[in-house]
Amino acid sequence: MQWAFRTGLLAVLVLGLLPRAALSDVIVETARVAPETLEAGDDFGTSVGIGADQLFGGAPGVLGNSGQVLRFERLAAAWVEDGVIDPPPTALQEPHFGFTLALSSDDAGDPWVAVGQQRSFSALFGTRPAQMTTYLFGSGGSVSTRSVSGSDSADDFASALAISGDGEVRTALAGAPRLGASSDAVTSVSLTFDGFSYTNADVGATLTFSGGGGSGAQAEIARVRNDGGIAAITITDGGSGYTSDPSVVVPAPTGGGPAAVARRASRTAVEVGRVTFLDLDGGGSQSLTPPGLAPNSRFGRAIAVDDDVAAVGTSSGIVTLLERDGFGTWSVSETIDPPEGAGGFGTALALGAGHLLVGAPGTDGAAGTDVGSAFLYALANLSEPLLELLATAPVARESLGYRVALGDDLIALSAPGSNPAFGVNGTVVGRVLTFDLETGEELDEFAATDGNTDDYFGSVIGVSGNDLAVGAPGRDENRGAIYIFAVPAPEPAAAPAAFAALAVLGFLALRRRG
Numbered sequence: 001m002q003w004a005f006r007t008g009l010l011a012v013l014v015l016g017l018l019p020r021a022a023l024s025d026v027i028v029e030t031a032r033v034a035p036e037t038l039e040a041g042d043d044f045g046t047s048v049g050i051g052a053d054q055l056f057g058g059a060p061g062v063l064g065n066s067g068q069v070l071r072f073e074r075l076a077a078a079w080v081e082d083g084v085i086d087p088p089p090t091a092l093q094e095p096h097f098g099f100t101l102a103l104s105s106d107d108a109g110d111p112w113v114a115v116g117q118q119r120s121f122s123a124l125f126g127t128r129p130a131q132m133t134t135y136l137f138g139s140g141g142s143v144s145t146r147s148v149s150g151s152d153s154a155d156d157f158a159s160a161l162a163i164s165g166d167g168e169v170r171t172a173l174a175g176a177p178r179l180g181a182s183s184d185a186v187t188s189v190s191l192t193f194d195g196f197s198y199t200n201a202d203v204g205a206t207l208t209f210s211g212g213g214g215s216g217a218q219a220e221i222a223r224v225r226n227d228g229g230i231a232a233i234t235i236t237d238g239g240s241g242y243t244s245d246p247s248v249v250v251p252a253p254t255g256g257g258p259a260a261v262a263r264r265a266s267r268t269a270v271e272v273g274r275v276t277f278l279d280l281d282g283g284g285s286q287s288l289t290p291p292g293l294a295p296n297s298r299f300g301r302a303i304a305v306d307d308d309v310a311a312v313g314t315s316s317g318i319v320t321l322l323e324r325d326g327f328g329t330w331s332v333s334e335t336i337d338p339p340e341g342a343g344g345f346g347t348a349l350a351l352g353a354g355h356l357l358v359g360a361p362g363t364d365g366a367a368g369t370d371v372g373s374a375f376l377y378a379l380a381n382l383s384e385p386l387l388e389l390l391a392t393a394p395v396a397r398e399s400l401g402y403r404v405a406l407g408d409d410l411i412a413l414s415a416p417g418s419n420p421a422f423g424v425n426g427t428v429v430g431r432v433l434t435f436d437l438e439t440g441e442e443l444d445e446f447a448a449t450d451g452n453t454d455d456y457f458g459s460v461i462g463v464s465g466n467d468l469a470v471g472a473p474g475r476d477e478n479r480g481a482i483y484i485f486a487v488p489a490p491e492p493a494a495a496p497a498a499f500a501a502l503a504v505l506g507f508l509a510l511r512r513r514g
Contacts, residue, residue: 027434027444027468027485033057033072033079034481044070044480045471047116049103050462054111054137055079055469057482058098060118067097069115071137079484087117088133088147095120095131100158102172103462104165111137112165112280114172116158119150130157132174134280148174148278148285155179155274162305163280169328170280173310175300180269183295185238186217187270189248190263196228197257205251207233209265212246214239217265219248228253230260238295242267273299275312275322277330290320290332302359306351309379311358313346319358321382336382339375344401352406354379355386355437359401359413368396374404374413376440387440389413391433400433405463410443410487411435412468414458430457432470434487448472448483457483 033055038044039062047058047069055072062068069085087097100116113135121127129150136144150157160175186209198221207219216239223231230250245265252259274289293299294316302313308324317338322330336358338345343362350357356377363373371394375385389411391400398415405412416430431447448457452475460471466487473480 027446027487029446029449029483030077030486031079031484032448032450032481033484034475034479035070035081038476038479040477040479042480043473043478045473045475045482046099046460046480047101048460048462048469048471048482049101049111049113050464050467050469050484051103051105051111052109052464054103055482055484056085056101056103056111056113057471057480058101058115059480060096060099061478062098065094065096067095067099067117069098069101069113085113085115085135088131088145090128090131093121094118100161102161102163104163104170106136106165106170108139110139110165112163112170112172113137114161114163114174116161116174118158119154129155130159130176132158132161132172132276132278134163134172134278136280146172146278146280148276150174150176150276151179157276160300160303162303162310164305164307165280166307169283169308169324171305171324172278172280173303173305174276174278175273175303175312176276177273177298177301177315178271179274179289179300181272181289183238183267183270184214184240184242185267185295186214186219186235186242186246186265187238187268187295188235188266189219189233190266191230191233191250192261192263193229194261195253195258196225197253197255198224198228198230198260199253199255200224201254202230202251205254207251207262208249209239209246210249212242212244212265212267214242214246216240217242217246221250228257270295271298273297273301273314275300275303275310277310279328283328286328286330288322288330302347302349304349304351304356309351311349311351311356313349313358317342317345319346319349319356321356321379334382336377339385339388342373342375343370344372344399345375348374348402348404350404350406351379355406356382357404357406357411359404361399361402361415363401365390365394367394370397370399370417371395372398372400372402372413372415374401374411376411376437387435389435389440389442391415391445392442393445398431403458403461405461405468406437407463407468407487408465409437410463410466411437411440412461412463414461414470416456416458429453430455430459430472432458432461432468432485434468443487446485448475448481451475455481 043061044059060067095117157176298315342360348359456474
């Protein structure tokens with residue numbers, strides 16, 4: 001009896017160590033959402049948000065670029081249009097409402113939506129800055145809204161959005177990556193010429209700076225023209241601490257002749273960027289630009305949020321992690337440098353279930369330039385990625401990782417420039433690749449069943465559970481469409497024959513001893 005008990009127990013223990021259920025690698029297209037009312041140039045599918053039974057799609061070209069967001073509800077296997085969101089009445093001409101969109105759900109399952117609109121203009125009111133507006137679709141169809149605007153008409157405010165509808169504090173984020181800041185460093189030099197006597201022998205000659213309250217600025221002649229003029233000057237070190245524009249002296253040509261005269265050394269504004277947080281529970285807003293950003297960092301070009309953690313991308317490739325404290329204040333908690341060779345690191349971001357997913361669509365590979373990649377991190381340890389995700393059959397200039405999404409069991413990466421026949425009639429047919437969240441194994445690649453050139457399939461993606469929504473705003477003369485794909489539920493892993501035999505032996509032994 002002891003032998004039987006031990007054998008049966010061993011069988012149970014071993015079976016408990018079986019691999020987790022395997023995720024099916026068969027992606028099925030379940031719907032193409034393209035309302036008949038769309039007209040050429042509506043660009044439906046420029047932005048996408050998908051929930052359990054809700055779908056939102058931005059159409060910024062509707063009504064002469066006024067824009068709308070179309071809302072759909074899943075009924076059985078069909079997506080049925082369930083209303084539209086129009087631009088706020090304060091919008092002026094061509095706000096492109098819906099050019100960005102983010103979707104989340106609260107604890108009750110009600111959708112929270114953040115919608116971006118570009119700056120707008122009218123002869124009467126002038127230019128109004130870009131704006132993010134949030135909407136809650138509660139029980140009974142009620143809608144509540146809050147909005148926040150950028151501070152400058154050219155800051156690209158709301159070009160990236162994120163929203164978190166659950167947790168203790170619901171929050172929406174808007175990036176303004178082109179927000180300018182006055183630089184205390186020299187950023188450019190303008191010249192006038194009294195003569196044209198410079199030659200290639202003058203390349204590398206040093207310009208000197210004085211005054212302006214700062215120090216450390218350095219520049220040199222980078223290129224000369226055939227007519228003897230200076231074609232380009234390189235600022236090798238902008239220095240710091242300049243409170244006004246310094247004077248600059250250009251050396252005379254080595255072969256003789258009059259020296260070029262510097263009109264000015266300029267400390268023009270640089271695009272450092274900013275992220276704005278909007279408290280959706282009645283609190284205020286907070287804007288954040290981390291100190292020490294390099295010129296033209298464009299902080300806020302990509303953003304993601306999950307409860308009290310946010311991630312922000314920059315054009316320099318540094319990804320910044322932000323955390324909210326108990327008083328509701330956001331601050332920098334950590335930064336991630338791009339892995340070696342990860343071009344465009346931080347172009348796209350996703351957060352969820354303790355993970356951070358970072359797209360790097362500019363990564364080069366053996367197949368050529370811009371094949372793209374992505375990296376998965378554990379928030380508990382950001383020192384190095386858990387996974388590097390690469391296509392098993394990469395394509396030059398397909399930009400894998402241009403958009404990224406996290407599902408329950410999978411990772412989705414879009415490659416909107418995917419083009420195996422690049423150069424043949426200029427065809428561009430995008431694709432989406434999926435990977436196992438735990439192993440990083442590529443599961444499948446797919447595109448629209450009726451895809452055509454210049455559909456921009458994969459220019460935006462969204463995931464809810466194992467449903468994937470993929471925008472194709474260029475389809476059918478830019479009428480646009482959203483494609484819905486389903487990943488079948490995980491399949492139970494089959495027990496290896498040895499484990500099954502062990503269980504049978506235990507059962508037979510129990511019968512003999514009984």
